[in-house]
Amino acid sequence: MSILVTGGAGYIGSIVTEELIEQGEQVVVFDNLSYGHRAAVHPDAEFIAGDLADRPAVSAIFEHHPIDAIMHFASYTLVGESMEVPFKYLGDNVTNGLNLLREAVDHGVRRFILSSTANLFDQPEDIPIDEDERIIPGSPYGESKYVLERVLHWLDRIYGFRFAALRYFNAAGASPSGQRGEDHEPETHLIPLTLQVALGQRERIVIFGDDYQTRDGTCVRDYIHVTDLARAHILALEALAEGSRTYNLGNGRGFTVREVIDTCRQVTGHPIPAVVGERRPGDPPALIASSDKIRDELGWSPRYPDLETIVAHAWRWHRTHPFGYEG
Ligand code: UDP
Numbered sequence: 001m002s003i004l005v006t007g008g009a010g011y012i013g014s015i016v017t018e019e020l021i022e023q024g025e026q027v028v029v030f031d032n033l034s035y036g037h038r039a040a041v042h043p044d045a046e047f048i049a050g051d052l053a054d055r056p057a058v059s060a061i062f063e064h065h066p067i068d069a070i071m072h073f074a075s076y077t078l079v080g081e082s083m084e085v086p087f088k089y090l091g092d093n094v095t096n097g098l099n100l101l102r103e104a105v106d107h108g109v110r111r112f113i114l115s116s117t118a119n120l121f122d123q124p125e126d127i128p129i130d131e132d133e134r135i136i137p138g139s140p141y142g143e144s145k146y147v148l149e150r151v152l153h154w155l156d157r158i159y160g161f162r163f164a165a166l167r168y169f170n171a172a173g174a175s176p177s178g179q180r181g182e183d184h185e186p187e188t189h190l191i192p193l194t195l196q197v198a199l200g201q202r203e204r205i206v207i208f209g210d211d212y213q214t215r216d217g218t219c220v221r222d223y224i225h226v227t228d229l230a231r232a233h234i235l236a237l238e239a240l241a242e243g244s245r246t247y248n249l250g251n252g253r254g255f256t257v258r259e260v261i262d263t264c265r266q267v268t269g270h271p272i273p274a275v276v277g278e279r280r281p282g283d284p285p286a287l288i289a290s291s292d293k294i295r296d297e298l299g300w301s302p303r304y305p306d307l308e309t310i311v312a313h314a315w316r317w318h319r320t321h322p323f324g325y326e327g
Pocket of ligand 1: 206207220280283
């Protein structure tokens, strides 16, 4: 198959690309490199530098390549930023996704994987969160993904466009090959920030609030190994022939911020000083996925469910790439 991966120079997109190539697929990566890294793109993938806002450039991809399916990762992804500059999300994320979808439909492509988010579940009634949970996006970021999920629903009904929407919980870790991992600027995520303390690049990690109704007062999240996410994309793509689908993707286990920091201490052998700071606005106390649906329907199960392994892979990446790809 020939698969177009938008955002294939980013964290998750580059690792999905690596998995696809290892499976023998042909991959075309389209990325504007605003956040991604050219060096993250697998050398056997074809790389096209371009922006989804540029519709003729998007059209040209399909004119020059026989694309069978699309995996769409390219988007702005920061919840906090989306609360400050909502049009970047409700505008650009949505219109860029629509440009891609329009060109896909016009060029006869009918298979699509959307990277969606747990930010659709701002006030979950039941934890673990399954696909029947009420959708209440927690931010313009989450809303932008939900809009695209709804667009896909209609494209399926009208054009027979087959899609899978994969709602990630907390993607973490690095590729087991050691070659690809997290390199965000700015970095906002708990595990890479904590490991930067172990690398001596930060003095301490700030815990965003310890007065939540959780077992140690800090927020609970479901950390899923990025390679397990990648494998879910491949299974979902294979299953599209039998119809569109939506899955929540996590490990089904929650860890508090303190537990994550402790695991980073164990893995790195560094004391990693931590201080308690203010709550971060918009953080729900606990988000844990039920991934029963994708387990039952596609036989997916995480290969690296242990937090120690997830952190160990992340640590190997950060230790060998202390300044990310550019370093
Ligand atoms: N967090 C923290 N300190 C940090 C960064 C994150 O305490 O410097 C907490 C954050 O409040 C959340 C958890 O760690 O409860 C995971 O945050 P992250 O930004 O990694 O992912 P999110 O859950 O927001 O997608």
